[in-house]
Amino acid sequence: MTKTKVHSLFTDFDINLFKAGKHYRLYEKFGSHIITLDGEEGTYFAVWAPSAKMVSVVGDFNFWIEGEHQLNVRWDGSGIWEGFIPGVGKGNIYKYKIHSTNNDIRTEKADPFARRCEHPPKTASVVWQDSYDWKDAKWIKNRKKKNxxxxxxxxxxxxxxxxxxxxxxxxxxxxxxxxxxxxxxxxxxxxxxxxxxxxxxxxxxxxxxxxxxxxxxxxxxxxxxxxxxxxxxxxxxxxxxxxxxxxxxxxxxxxxxxxxxxxxxxxxxxxxxxxxxxxxxxxxxxxxxxxxxxxxxxxxxxxxxxxxxxxxxxxxxxxxxxxxxxxxxxxxxxxxxxxxxxxxxxxxxxxxxxxxxxxxxxxxxxxxxxxxxxxxxxxxxxxxxxxxxxxxxxxxxxxxxxxxxxxxxxxxxxxxxxxxxxxxxxxxxxxxxxxxxxxxxxxxxxxxxxxxxxxxxxxxxxxxxxxxxxxxxxxxxxxxxxxxxxxxxxxxxxxxxxxxxxxxxxxxxxxxxxxxxxxxxxxxYQKQFSHEGFEWIDHGDHQNSVMTYIRKGENEKDNVIVVLNLTPVPRENYRIGIPKAGTLKEIFNSDAKKYFGSDCFKHKNLNSEVREWNGREHSLELNLPPLAMMAFKYE
Known part of the structure; x- marks a missing residue:
């Protein structure tokens, strides 16, 4: 049996963090990493297998022969096996052959930290590294606003x-x-x-x-x-x-x-x-x-x-x-x-x-x-x-x-x-x-x-x-x-x-x-997770299956009034209460012709009346198309 060259990417601090469950960049240490050691290029392997009594790397570089490249177990009780194999590089395929101390079980496992895997149904891991040149710096800088x-x-x-x-x-x-x-x-x-x-x-x-x-x-x-x-x-x-x-x-x-x-x-x-x-x-x-x-x-x-x-x-x-x-x-x-x-x-x-x-x-x-x-x-x-x-x-x-x-x-x-x-x-x-x-x-x-x-x-x-x-x-x-x-x-x-x-x-x-x-x-969207961003006009018109509500932003001028007609029955001269006097304009209608709707009612500017409705001083009449949502804003 051949031992791999002794080498480690882990510091004592890494090991202590790992044991404490506080190491959150383990992918920088575990897995396969292409490195140069003593002037020789190859791949460093590290895997966690505390119940193993022997771990070998098998792959296309050693004819899948167990023991050709045996990893070294760390002395610190971490259960980590590691080692450096000269000449192994990008594109080589491999698995870990693990002998367990439990009933001498032998298993062949893919690398849990592999950066690339073979195309299923093949199951081996692939030694890989890339040097992709990201071009999204502007997005990353500004994404806080988008997210x-x-x-x-x-x-x-x-x-x-x-x-x-x-x-x-x-x-x-x-x-x-x-x-x-x-x-x-x-x-x-x-x-x-x-x-x-x-x-x-x-x-x-x-x-x-x-x-x-x-x-x-x-x-x-x-x-x-x-x-x-x-x-x-x-x-x-x-x-x-x-x-x-x-x-x-x-x-x-x-x-x-x-x-x-x-x-x-x-x-x-x-x-x-x-x-x-x-x-x-x-x-x-x-x-x-x-x-x-x-x-x-x-x-x-x-x-x-x-x-x-x-x-x-x-x-x-x-x-x-x-x-x-x-x-x-x-x-x-x-x-x-x-x-x-x-x-x-x-x-x-x-x-x-x-x-x-x-x-x-x-x-x-x-x-x-x-x-x-x-x-x-x-x-x-x-x-x-x-x-x-x-x-x-x-x-x-x-x-x-x-x-x-x-x-x-x-x-x-x-x-x-x-x-x-x-x-x-x-x-x-x-x-x-x-x-x-x-x-x-x-x-x-x-x-x-x-x-x-x-x-x-x-x-x-x-x-x-x-x-x-x-x-x-x-x-x-x-x-x-x-x-x-x-x-x-x-x-x-x-x-x-x-x-x-x-x-x-x-x-x-x-x-x-x-x-x-x-x-x-x-x-x-501004208050989409706050009760301040929503207000009912009327949720109780069960008989007509109509619902009306207001979506609110930071500025009152941005408020949107939404009307839903939840049946195929068009409703003419349907009155709703509105927050204040003014003129409403239609900004969306799901019944529009371009959506394959009936396009039966088109609203131009709608003027409010001083007539109490839905508990509000001002109201107006709308024509509700069938099975449709309409949205309005104040002019």
């Missing part, structure tokens, strides 16, 4: 493998191709941000990327790591922020992955009540172990640091917060206080958010959290978890349930729409119409709507108009913007051919214009 809570925040959620395919060869678009087509499309649609479903390396396509193996490597399906950086750079060039889905909640048990890594439960919790996710048949990180906290927080920082991500949408937060998540009685054990909260996971989340915002105060972390756990998006000093925003799952469920109802029944269910305003400002909410709502038999968004084709698309336009004028940030999944009529299929491209039909083109134009309206009107 602020008082700025417009509309997100286009994308699955890179199915957004669009190269038709002739039926293949994925590459990162480089997407840097042209996708970037231009998102910019044309006026979204402020794009969100990628997980792009970290994953072995199994049907997982959509939510079962990760290569936590530090962009998936090889679409190209090289520097090509992904180029894609991010191009978004920044267009003034668009990039959010990444991040999955610290669970990981798959694939043989080459993190599970039973060194013959012991190293990354996963050894107790199945905390270490195995029954729904997803996956393993759960051991959040109480310091080194695991350092691994995960380092990974969050890695994507913000090395790939210039502008935020992380953290997946399945609810499953991390509760010990009894998706478990029956007897399948979980209460915490030390007798409660159901997973205290170690909560501490990890707080530590993660603390470090992210300390290092990158101009980014956002967004929690996909479906319970009523308090203060998810409130500061840690105020007893919160420290996220910047939280998905408003209640709004999404109630709103889709309402819009699925035949209009004749909606008068009995208006509370489904108004209820969200009772709690809309308890968190910094993002309104999501995500991929989860268009899979597994739930139907496409437009196909949830009742009525004939015209009514279904009118309902779709009304739903989106309600979403964009409701307080909170916005998120829309790919295909929803043009009324895709089939459920999302990760294996095929979106149905772009539908845009040849006016009804689909109209829906797309509406979303484009709603994004423009959202960015243009300060009242729709």
């Amino acid at each position: 602020a809570l008082d700025a417009p925040f509309s997100v286009y959620e994308v699955h890179l493998g199915s957004w669009k395919k190269q038709v002739a060869q039926n293949r994925f678009l590459s990162y480089v191709e997407l840097a042209d087509e996708l970037v231009n499309y998102v910019a044309e649609m006026n979204f402020t941000h794009v969100e990628f479903m997980p792009i970290m390396e994953y072995p199994y396509d049907p997982s959509w990327g939510y079962q990760l193996v290569g936590y530090f490597a962009p998936t090889a399906r679409f190209g090289y790591p520097e090509e992904f950086k180029y894609l991010v750079d191009k978004f920044h060039e267009k003034g668009i922020g990039v959010l990444l889905d991040w999955v610290p909640s669970h990981f798959p048990s694939d043989d080459h992955g993190l599970g039973f890594f060194d013959g012991s439960h190293l990354y996963e919790h050894p107790d199945q009540r905390k270490g195995y996710h029954q729904d997803w048949k996956s393993l759960i990180f051991n959040y109480g172990r310091n080194e695991i906290k350092a691994f995960l927080i380092s990974n969050a920082i890695f994507w913000l640091d090395q790939f210039h991500a502008d935020g992380l949408r953290v997946d399945a937060v609810a499953s991390m917060l509760f010990l009894d998540y998706s478990r029956e009685e007897g399948q979980w054990e209460p915490n030390m206080f007798g409660g159901r909260e997973y205290l170690e996971a909560i501490d990890f989340i707080k530590d993660m958010n603390t470090e992210v915002y300390a290092s990158f105060p101009d980014v956002q972390t967004i929690a996909e959290e479906s319970t009523s756990f308090p203060k998810v998006s409130r500061p840690i000093y105020d007893g919160g978890l420290g996220f910047g925003m939280k998905w408003m799952m209640g709004w999404m469920h109630d709103t889709l349930e309402y819009f699925a109802k035949e209009p004749i029944y909606r008068k009995h269910h208006q509370n489904d729409l108004t209820f969200s305003l009772n709690y809309a400002f308890t968190e910094n909410f993002m309104l999501p119409l995500s991929h989860d709502e268009v899979v597994y038999g739930k139907k496409a968004i437009v196909d949830k709507m009742p009525g004939d084709e015209w009514q279904r698309f009118a309902n779709l336009r009304l739903l989106y108009s309600f979403m964009y004028t409701h307080p909170g940030a916005k998120l829309l999944f790919q295909g929803g913007e043009f009324g895709q009529t089939s459920e999302w299929n990760f294996q095929t491209s979106l149905d772009w051919h539908l845009l040849q039909y006016d009804v689909h083109k109209g829906a797309q134009t509406l979303v484009k214009d709603l994004n423009k309206l959202y960015k243009k009107e300060p009242a729709l």
Whole structure:
């Protein structure tokens, strides 16, 4: 057996931080790093395997022969194996062959810190380094304004493998191709941000990327790591922020992955009540172990640091917060206080958010959290978890349930729409119409709507108009913007051919214009997370299924009055109370001809009357088009 050359990138300070769970730049030390040692170029390897009695690097440079390059275990009890192999460089493929002290188990594992992985179904790691020349300094300098809570925040959620395919060869678009087509499309649609479903390396396509193996490597399906950086750079060039889905909640048990890594439960919790996710048949990180906290927080920082991500949408937060998540009685054990909260996971989340915002105060972390756990998006000093925003799952469920109802029944269910305003400002909410709502038999968004084709698309336009004028940030999944009529299929491209039909083109134009309206009107974003930014005019007209409200900005002159007619019945001479005397002008109408609406009513300037209505001294009459939203401002 041949030992590798003794060398270390770790200082004693690094080791102490790692053991304490406070080293948040572990990617600078672990993994494979191309260096020059004693005048000889090669690669330094470091892996954490405290239950191993021998670790070898096997790869295409030693014919995968175990023992040819055996790593050296550190003397300090850290469980780190390391060493330098001359002549190994960029592009060489490798794994770690690990002999465990437990029953002499032998495993062959991919590098948890690999910067690049082989294209699935191959499973080896690749020695890699790039010297990408970033060109987004201007964006980074100014992104605090673009990512602020008082700025417009509309997100286009994308699955890179199915957004669009190269038709002739039926293949994925590459990162480089997407840097042209996708970037231009998102910019044309006026979204402020794009969100990628997980792009970290994953072995199994049907997982959509939510079962990760290569936590530090962009998936090889679409190209090289520097090509992904180029894609991010191009978004920044267009003034668009990039959010990444991040999955610290669970990981798959694939043989080459993190599970039973060194013959012991190293990354996963050894107790199945905390270490195995029954729904997803996956393993759960051991959040109480310091080194695991350092691994995960380092990974969050890695994507913000090395790939210039502008935020992380953290997946399945609810499953991390509760010990009894998706478990029956007897399948979980209460915490030390007798409660159901997973205290170690909560501490990890707080530590993660603390470090992210300390290092990158101009980014956002967004929690996909479906319970009523308090203060998810409130500061840690105020007893919160420290996220910047939280998905408003209640709004999404109630709103889709309402819009699925035949209009004749909606008068009995208006509370489904108004209820969200009772709690809309308890968190910094993002309104999501995500991929989860268009899979597994739930139907496409437009196909949830009742009525004939015209009514279904009118309902779709009304739903989106309600979403964009409701307080909170916005998120829309790919295909929803043009009324895709089939459920999302990760294996095929979106149905772009539908845009040849006016009804689909109209829906797309509406979303484009709603994004423009959202960015243009300060009242729709300046106080989107504050009760000061919203005021009802009338939420009680159940009989006509009409709702009216005011969105407010910093200046009264920016206020926007919103009117929703939630049935297909046009209503002429419909009176609403308004805040003060004056003349209103129409700034948006979802029933316009260019959206494939009926275009039956057009409002020029509307003058107020001194006539009390809705508890206000001044009022005016409007003509309400069917299944439509109208927005007005004072002249």
